[in-house]
Amino acid sequence: MEIDRRDFLTLSGAATLALATEPVWAQTSKVEVRWLGQSATRITTLTGKVIVIDPFLTNNPKTPQQYKNLDALGQVDVILVTHGHGDHTGDVAALAKRTNAKVFGPAGLIATMVDLGWVPPEQAVRFGKGGTVTPLGPQIKITQVRAEHSSEVTVTDPTTKKSTTYPGGEPAGFIVEFENGFKLYHMGDTGLFGDMRLIGEYYKPDVIMIPIGGHFVMDPRDAAYATREMLKPRFAIPFHYGTFPVLRGTPQEYQAALGPTSTQVFPISPGDSLTF
Ligand SMILES: [Zn+2]
Numbered sequence: 001m002e003i004d005r006r007d008f009l010t011l012s013g014a015a016t017l018a019l020a021t022e023p024v025w026a027q028t029s030k031v032e033v034r035w036l037g038q039s040a041t042r043i044t045t046l047t048g049k050v051i052v053i054d055p056f057l058t059n060n061p062k063t064p065q066q067y068k069n070l071d072a073l074g075q076v077d078v079i080l081v082t083h084g085h086g087d088h089t090g091d092v093a094a095l096a097k098r099t100n101a102k103v104f105g106p107a108g109l110i111a112t113m114v115d116l117g118w119v120p121p122e123q124a125v126r127f128g129k130g131g132t133v134t135p136l137g138p139q140i141k142i143t144q145v146r147a148e149h150s151s152e153v154t155v156t157d158p159t160t161k162k163s164t165t166y167p168g169g170e171p172a173g174f175i176v177e178f179e180n181g182f183k184l185y186h187m188g189d190t191g192l193f194g195d196m197r198l199i200g201e202y203y204k205p206d207v208i209m210i211p212i213g214g215h216f217v218m219d220p221r222d223a224a225y226a227t228r229e230m231l232k233p234r235f236a237i238p239f240h241y242g243t244f245p246v247l248r249g250t251p252q253e254y255q256a257a258l259g260p261t262s263t264q265v266f267p268i269s270p271g272d273s274l275t276f
Helices: 092-099 107-115 198-204 218-229 251-258
Strands: 009-011 015-017 032-037 039-044 048-051 078-082 103-107 124-127 142-148 152-156 162-169 174-178 183-186 207-211 235-241 272-275
Touching: 009 142, 009 272, 032 174, 032 207, 032 235, 048 198, 078 092, 107 124, 107 162, 152 198, 183 198, 198 218, 207 218
Parallel strands: 048 078, 078 103, 103 124, 183 207, 207 235
Antiparallel strands: 009 015, 015 272, 032 039, 032 272, 039 048, 142 174, 152 162, 174 183
16 A cells, blocks of 8 residues: 555544654544554544644654654644553643643643643643533533553652652543544553443444553553443544553554454554544
8 A cells, every 4th residue: 555645544534644754734624633652642624623632742752854843733722641651741841831721631630730840830721531621612521431550640850860759630531523523432551341332322433542561551461351341332443552662562463353343443653633
């Protein structure tokens, strides 16, 4: 399959893959989802609002070089953070400062970020699992849901190398419902848990971004079970693998474990985008 970087490849009636190597933001009246490595994601809504989830870019070994310059993200309207680990929070402070975007996340995590001076209080919004916020207007709903993980914030003094760990609230995932009702479920970091079935039945996500790396999160077999038996989305984007050696799971193993299914998997690379 040969794809020119400016070509758009139609993968199904509903999704398009763009292997763009430069940040040209589509105004396609579609939802654009660009994966930037690990869990970092830049989403453009139908009306051009930009949501960045878990910005970990400048020190992310999988983030394409061009996105390590935070200006390459362009306008950012909202920043969402799933939990306190460095591979999710690395660039929150810098991006919040640069864009003035409000930062939303689990209440305990946001409290710590304010205390540490990462985010000014007026830019920080605490909310909890089950809560829905609409910072981009009533048509775009962001709901916080459970994740089975931990959340603490470890800060290392650059001079003494001494680390200090602070409480980071409860880990979470986010369901973003767009202007047309399409729903994306960014699962954050999570192990398999039974209420994924509830999330599948109740929220009916159209596309999931699902961790598959193992060790800290689900491995490909767990992720396949969650996808096939509980969440049953139309589309799945595997993430949180390969960034560090312990995150061994691969999209190929995920797809093999999934077997024949109605879910279409997009094993995209960091920097690639999909439109829905
Ligand atoms: Zn992580």
